[in-house]
Amino acid sequence: MRLATWNVNSVRTRVDRVTAWLQRRDVDVLALQETKCRDDQFPEERFRELGYEVAHVGYSQWNGVAVLSRVGLDDVEVGFPGMLTWAAKEGAEPAAEARALGATCGGVRVWSLYVPNGRQLGDPHYDYKLEWLAALRTAAGGWLTADPAAQVALVGDWNIAPQDDDVWDMKVFAHSTHVSGPEREAFRAVVEAGYADVVRPHTPGPGVYTYWDYTQLRFPRREGMRIDFVLGSPAFERRVTNALIDRQERKGKGASDHAPVIVELAD
DNA sequence: ATGCCATCCAGAGGATGA
Numbered sequence: 001m002r003l004a005t006w007n008v009n010s011v012r013t014r015v016d017r018v019t020a021w022l023q024r025r026d027v028d029v030l031a032l033q034e035t036k037c038r039d040d041q042f043p044e045e046r047f048r049e050l051g052y053e054v055a056h057v058g059y060s061q062w063n064g065v066a067v068l069s070r071v072g073l074d075d076v077e078v079g080f081p082g083m084l085t086w087a088a089k090e091g092a093e094p095a096a097e098a099r100a101l102g103a104t105c106g107g108v109r110v111w112s113l114y115v116p117n118g119r120q121l122g123d124p125h126y127d128y129k130l131e132w133l134a135a136l137r138t139a140a141g142g143w144l145t146a147d148p149a150a151q152v153a154l155v156g157d158w159n160i161a162p163q164d165d166d167v168w169d170m171k172v173f174a175h176s177t178h179v180s181g182p183e184r185e186a187f188r189a190v191v192e193a194g195y196a197d198v199v200r201p202h203t204p205g206p207g208v209y210t211y212w213d214y215t216q217l218r219f220p221r222r223e224g225m226r227i228d229f230v231l232g233s234p235a236f237e238r239r240v241t242n243a244l245i246d247r248q249e250r251k252g253k254g255a256s257d258h259a260p261v262i263v264e265l266a267d
Numbered sequence: 268a269t270g271c272c273a274t275c276c277a278g279a280g281g282a283t284g285a
Contacts, residue, residue, distance in 0.1 A: 009273075009274065010273085013275095034274090034284090061275040061276065062275080062283075176285075213284095214273060215273095217270060218271095251268095251270095257272090257285090
């Protein structure tokens with residue numbers, strides 16, 4: 001079974017690219033982030049006609065996460081228990097955002113996650129990011145306490161570069177989000193709760209990334225960040241036989257700024 | 268060793284992104 005995650009940066013803009021890629025890569029389960037549409041705008045039929053079941057949550061033009069599967073898609077869950085809410089505007093009522101979607105596919109509990117960006121160090125959105133991750137750690141840790149043999153995959157855009165090797169030049173990020181101590185600590189807490197980066201052993205660095213900014217020739221200059229991860233429970237990790245970051249898909253006109261990440265699992 | 272910012276909605280500019 002092949003499971004992948006991809007921040008597509010608008011599914012409507014890139015649906016042709018995504019469907020072609022799914023077929024070329026023979027992917028069974030795909031978690032998408034930043035679909036940037038409401039449920040009624042999601043191009044569900046384009047995936048159904050290729051044999052995929054579809055679960056999506058999107059409330060507006062922002063965020064949006066999905067799981068596509070051709071090996072079953074059951075027990076769909078919008079958001080995880082205890083997920084933080086966010087007030088988009090001053091004085092607005094805090095509400096859940098479309099940043100987490102769970103579904104069981106081929107025996108794996110897959111969570112498509114779009115971790116808050118954080119914007120700037122000290123910004124309210126930065127605190128939201130840290131608290132959102134702490135809540136995720138609590139929920140995900142609980143799943144393994146309840147069932148240590150569970151096959152769980154926490155996949156998506158984590159908006160954190162956990163190691164210095166995960167950016168091309170730490171000096172550029174001296175006062176930036178994504179590399180700060182508290183963010184890295186929040187990421188590590190999820191790992192310590194029992195979830196391992198199953199991709200890194202198959203894609204060693206340095207210089208291996210999943211995201212390249214559209215500006216300043218970042219991609220041809222190979223100046224990127226590794227911020228998209230597949231974190232797997234022990235039972236999931238044992239099934240992983242290979243992994244790759246599909247850098248090819250970042251090339252050309254109309255590419256997302258993120259590359260897809262694929263994991264191969266033993267049957 | 269593949270290219271010089273993109274997406275959305277609104278409505279011709281602003282917010283978001285990492």
